[in-house]
Amino acid sequence: MPISMATLALAVFATGAFSKEDVTPTKKNLVRVPMRKLPVEDFLAQRRAAAALKREAKREAKTPFVGGTGAVTVKDWTNAQYYGQIDLGTPAQAFNVIFDTGSSNLWVLADGATNGGSHAEYDHSASSTYAANGTAFKVEYGSGACTGHLSEDTLGWGGFELPATTFAEVTDASGFGSLFRLSALEKFDGILGLAFDSLAVCGDPYVAGCVETPFHSLVSAGLVDEPVFSFYLGSARPNQPVVGYDGELLLGGSDPKYYTGGQTWVKLLSANYWMIALEGVAVEGVGAVTPGDPAASPGANRSLVTAIVDSGTSLLVGPTDQVQVLADALNATANIEGELFVDCGATFPTLTFSINGTDYPLGGADYVLDAGNGQCMLLVMSLDLEGTGVDWILGDVFMRKYYTTFDYGNERVGFALADHSSQPGH
Numbered sequence: 001m002p003i004s005m006a007t008l009a010l011a012v013f014a015t016g017a018f019s020k021e022d023v024t025p026t027k028k029n030l031v032r033v034p035m036r037k038l039p040v041e042d043f044l045a046q047r048r049a050a051a052a053l054k055r056e057a058k059r060e061a062k063t064p065f066v067g068g069t070g071a072v073t074v075k076d077w078t079n080a081q082y083y084g085q086i087d088l089g090t091p092a093q094a095f096n097v098i099f100d101t102g103s104s105n106l107w108v109l110a111d112g113a114t115n116g117g118s119h120a121e122y123d124h125s126a127s128s129t130y131a132a133n134g135t136a137f138k139v140e141y142g143s144g145a146c147t148g149h150l151s152e153d154t155l156g157w158g159g160f161e162l163p164a165t166t167f168a169e170v171t172d173a174s175g176f177g178s179l180f181r182l183s184a185l186e187k188f189d190g191i192l193g194l195a196f197d198s199l200a201v202c203g204d205p206y207v208a209g210c211v212e213t214p215f216h217s218l219v220s221a222g223l224v225d226e227p228v229f230s231f232y233l234g235s236a237r238p239n240q241p242v243v244g245y246d247g248e249l250l251l252g253g254s255d256p257k258y259y260t261g262g263q264t265w266v267k268l269l270s271a272n273y274w275m276i277a278l279e280g281v282a283v284e285g286v287g288a289v290t291p292g293d294p295a296a297s298p299g300a301n302r303s304l305v306t307a308i309v310d311s312g313t314s315l316l317v318g319p320t321d322q323v324q325v326l327a328d329a330l331n332a333t334a335n336i337e338g339e340l341f342v343d344c345g346a347t348f349p350t351l352t353f354s355i356n357g358t359d360y361p362l363g364g365a366d367y368v369l370d371a372g373n374g375q376c377m378l379l380v381m382s383l384d385l386e387g388t389g390v391d392w393i394l395g396d397v398f399m400r401k402y403y404t405t406f407d408y409g410n411e412r413v414g415f416a417l418a419d420h421s422s423q424p425g426h
Contacts, residue, residue: 070158076244
């Protein structure tokens, strides 16, 4: 099963209907209807045609925008959770979700879900546009599995409406651990995946690529100007580290007011995760990552160093041995949970990621968090993602510094220095 990086129905057609009161068969008015067995190939052809008609109906559905862009306000909670609102159903039921480029499913809690705390729950009985699907859903996280089933309903986000969107109702959220039940600490009610269809999962045992992602649906329906979306992530406010400045997810384009200079484009290594090649990671000139061959495909040459750009991961994540080089350079010490701490009075060197011939530096203010009591935590963690083809995760720490555009159509990402000049303290 693909790893999730978020936190480490049949169409029925009828030609007519009648009730038993309409015709009361007697000997005089008995009507005999000849039966004909439909060949399997004809049955499958009709099913495929019905599915095609359903997809076409979704594309022709009226929405506030046709060929436009739509913006979603992205809230910042402690620089660790970035979330925004979507709506499901008719009338609309609101949910705060993490917009996650490291996964591909949309899920929210079902009404009466187990281990869901006081998070918002989707009540399909209250929606006139709900349609049952019933396919099993299971997604694995580091703390366990979340399970439920697929359903269909109207999705509203960024001013767009997508009828008959397939999503998961999670009936057991145990996999998110105990913190998720404390909604004061976990501000999101679900996840909207923004990776590619091939990572979407359903069934148990799972089947990959079985659900079209919401952004793919926007593109398929011709509702956005361009098959791209972009992130501008806000930062913590001075003297108010809990509630940060608002950011934005822009569907259908990018917004130059949020970055300076031009964007530098990087072609993806594969269109599942938003995976790119890393040429190196350096700390004060010390190479923490051995340069690889950007032309090699994952698996073909493991000297290749890969990274995924993941809005659903708060930190920078790298292989244990490579992160240890950074820790040693900063004289960092680890606590029992593996979090790395340094003296806040230390001088923090620049951490530089080299991607496709361009250097992307991060200063101490970007990758160090004041944890109080004279201790500062490195916003970098070690994790060996064996078997995934992923070495590094460039999470929110990187995306706060660099405005990121995800080009779905051309399978590439674009980076530009984010402009935080409108946010006091930056």
